[in-house]
Amino acid sequence: PPVPKPFPPYVSWKDTNAMILHSSTTIETKRASQGMGLITPAEHLYVRNNLPAPAASILDDREAWAISIEGVKNPRSLSLRELKTVGLESLPMVLQCSGNGRGFFPSKPSGTPWTVGAAGCVVWTGVPVRQVVELLGGALPGMPFMTSTGGEVLPAGIDPKSVMVERSVSAQAMGEALLAWELNGQPIPLAHGGPLRLIVPGYQGVNQIKYIKRLAFTAQESDAKIMSHGYRISPPGTPSDPTQPSVQEMSVKSWINSPLPERPGTAGPVQIQGLAFAGAHAIKRVEVSVDGGKHWRDARFIGPELGKYAWRQFALAVILPPGTHQLVSRATDTAGHVQPEQRLENVHGYNNNSWADHAVTVTLS
Ligand code: MSS
Secondary structure (H helix, E strand, O other): OOOOOOOOHHHOOOOHHHEEEEEOOEEEEOHHHHOOOOOOOHHHOOEEOOOOOOOHHHHOOHHHOEEEEEOEOOOEEEEHHHHHHHOOEEEEEEEEOOOOOHHHOOOOOOOOOOOOOOEEEEEEEEEEHHHHHHHOOOEOOOOOEEEEEEOOOOOOOOOHHHOOOEEEEEHHHHHHOEEEEEEOOEEOOHHHOOOOEEEOOOEOHHHOOOOEEEEEEEOOOOOOHHHHOOOEOOOOOOOOOOOOOEOOEOOOEEEEEEOEOOEOOOOEEEEEEEEEEOOOOOEEEEEEEOEOOOOOEEOEEEOOOOOOOOOEEEEEEEEEOOEEEEEEEEEEEOOOOEOOOOOOOOOOOOOOOOOOOOOEEEEEO
16 A cells, blocks of 8 residues: 655644545545544544644643633633633534535535545533633623634734634624633644634534634624635635625534445445534434435434534445445434535535535445
8 A cells, every 4th residue: 555645743643544635734534534433533633724733832831821812891811721720511522624525516616625534523621611701701792703813823924814713603602612622531732723722512613713812702703814705605606705604503414434435345234334413403313325315214323422513323234235336324403404415506615515425336246
């Protein structure tokens, strides 16, 4: 087998055999390596950085990392050391890049052509944002947005707004958001936003701000380019603009990870296996088809349920005769949203949850 390219230093601890290095800041989990893992090991978790990761020295004194909390009655800066005394919560959650599935768009949008591997299910530990906000006297009235800023040192000589990672979500998202310092029970590695990261459960990856240095309740959405023009669902042929929907909550989605074309197995009894999740709601049902979506059967859930923000493992036992089969899965969440057959076309290839696009074609002998 070809020797994988060496990974850059900040991700040198990743399992290079399990991952696809698209660039130094975009690294995907292989579909076969994603398998059925309920919790994705950090060594397999995808990486997406819009800017180069900050210097590793920001982890030298993790406890000293400070975040400025603004748009509250008593705004002030808190160190990680102080945050650890305010509250403690753990949350298993699917972290997914909004561009996951972009590789299936026939229009070949610019950006990383992720298939399924810009997603993982991991456990975050930190303090609930609402407890920090309560400590500081509550959010000010008339502030519909929670706006968070990443701590990257910005390149000199360019308008900071054009490169800074700053995103706004609904202020209501504070209800379940965390300021997290642990990933799967370990201090968050630099690649995933250590020392401190914002976690907004159920939201697409771009809203999960790494190296967070400021969290503000604001009257307006951020005017940083990544918010105003980036990550917008732009209809085909139109330039991005702030009136188009922004990438926010995730939508219901599932895919099969076994069998795969690269590991088809043999004809006869087969356990079809996959993963399903949604944004704000738990998964209620997953159906599987072995004929490209003509007929469907209910899969069964396997493994424990780790809350509505984690993914669910599903399996269906079938007998597959020799030949070529098109395997697909279709998830439904508890609010009744059904994974659609078709993707919503958009210029930048976001939010692809089409079941047809995630089909796997296997040939068994
Ligand atoms: N944060 C910061 N600070 N920076 C950057 O760049 N990115 C985003 C998030 N956050 C960033 C941040 C994105 S975009 C994503 S996906 C995520 O992150 C990822 O994560 P990880 O950990 O996996 O790497 Mo798309 O929607």
